[in-house]
Amino acid sequence: MTQQVALVTGAGGSIGTEISKALAGAGFAIAVNDIKAEPADACVAMLTAAGHRARSFLADISDAAAVNAMVADIEAEFGPLGALVNNAGVPGPFSLLVDLDDDVWARTLNVHLTGSFYLVRAVARRMIPRNVGRIVSIASVAGLRGTVGSGEYGAAKAGMICLTMTAAKELAPFGITANAIAPGMVGTEINRSLADQGSRFIQTALDATPDGSLVPPADIAGLVAYLCSPAAARINGVTMPIDGASTLEMGTDSYMRRSLGKRSPFLKGLADDPSA
Numbered sequence: 001m002t003q004q005v006a007l008v009t010g011a012g013g014s015i016g017t018e019i020s021k022a023l024a025g026a027g028f029a030i031a032v033n034d035i036k037a038e039p040a041d042a043c044v045a046m047l048t049a050a051g052h053r054a055r056s057f058l059a060d061i062s063d064a065a066a067v068n069a070m071v072a073d074i075e076a077e078f079g080p081l082g083a084l085v086n087n088a089g090v091p092g093p094f095s096l097l098v099d100l101d102d103d104v105w106a107r108t109l110n111v112h113l114t115g116s117f118y119l120v121r122a123v124a125r126r127m128i129p130r131n132v133g134r135i136v137s138i139a140s141v142a143g144l145r146g147t148v149g150s151g152e153y154g155a156a157k158a159g160m161i162c163l164t165m166t167a168a169k170e171l172a173p174f175g176i177t178a179n180a181i182a183p184g185m186v187g188t189e190i191n192r193s194l195a196d197q198g199s200r201f202i203q204t205a206l207d208a209t210p211d212g213s214l215v216p217p218a219d220i221a222g223l224v225a226y227l228c229s230p231a232a233a234r235i236n237g238v239t240m241p242i243d244g245a246s247t248l249e250m251g252t253d254s255y256m257r258r259s260l261g262k263r264s265p266f267l268k269g270l271a272d273d274p275s276a
């Protein structure tokens with residue numbers, strides 16, 4: 001049987017590398033895309049050292065011609081694409097909408113949203129005649145709720161979620177599914193090190209997350225692998241948050257958790273006698 005191939009964009013980054021590892025573990029050969037050679041090569045080296053088949057395909061996903069050429073190269077040199085993971089992304093400087101720079105808006109929308117569209121289009125054209133395929137896009141809770149200081153990012157991620165729903169409806173007749181994942185604050189190396197340094201930004205995010213933790217990149221990767229598996233054939237057009245329930249949080253929740261938690265006779269009893 002021919003080995004299935006998965007294309008992971010931004011695979012040199014923290015989450016992309018973890019996704020590549022999980023998909024390789026699930027039996028996919030990995031087409032490692034990034035705009036930067038060094039992180040892509042590191043991801044390929046990690047995968048091949050673990051005995052997996054992987055190759056780097058450098059391209060700027062916000063360039064339609066580069067995306068079409070990359071997808072053609074992958075299929076010519078590596079085999080038919082069974083899965084696409086839209087993961088590449090760019091961080092933006094925080095600013096209010098009233099201060100938001102045109103270039104930041106354009107760059108963010110171009111990479112996250114337009115780039116994902118170019119990839120969905122290029123890959124779907126090849127998957128349709130084969131009647132099989134999986135598309136997973138890494139959105140964000142910012143795309144579900146908006147977020148102060150990252151208006152361009154939230155808008156781009158909301159666009160990816162809508163692109164996912166349209167792709168699901170248009171491609172389902174051809175055995176192709178399209179789903180999105182909306183992570184909360186992820187425990188990447190940068191975020192973990194900020195947390196260790198006592199960053200108020202990260203601490204505030206954790207306070208507003210009922211389980212009080214950053215999302216492990218491996219949790220996102222595991223869900224991607226599941227959505228790309230035969231078992232997930234009927235899951236289509238869904239956006240699944242992985243956020244420790246932070247999107248459910250309301251204004252007083254964190255205060256009430258702390259204050260009632262301190263006074264709860266049951267929790268007090270548990271602390272006094274953990275065996276109870």
Ligand SMILES: NC(=O)c1ccc[n+]([C@@H]2O[C@H](COP(=O)([O-])OP(=O)(O)OC[C@H]3O[C@@H](n4cnc5c(N)ncnc54)[C@H](O)[C@@H]3O)[C@@H](O)[C@H]2O)c1
Pocket residue numbers: 009010011012013014015016033034035036039059060061062086087088089090091111115138139140141182183184185186187188191
């Ligand atoms: N880190 C978080 O807390 C978090 C939360 C929710 C969603 N996300 C999303 O997850 C995805 C991965 O995030 P990450 O934290 O691993 O980021 P990262 O910066 O570690 O990785 C992103 C990768 O994308 C690559 N890239 C950037 N522009 C590109 C382009 N035009 N073409 C090809 N590759 C390009 C970068 O070189 C980088 O290797 C992003 O889409 C991000 O928005 C991240």
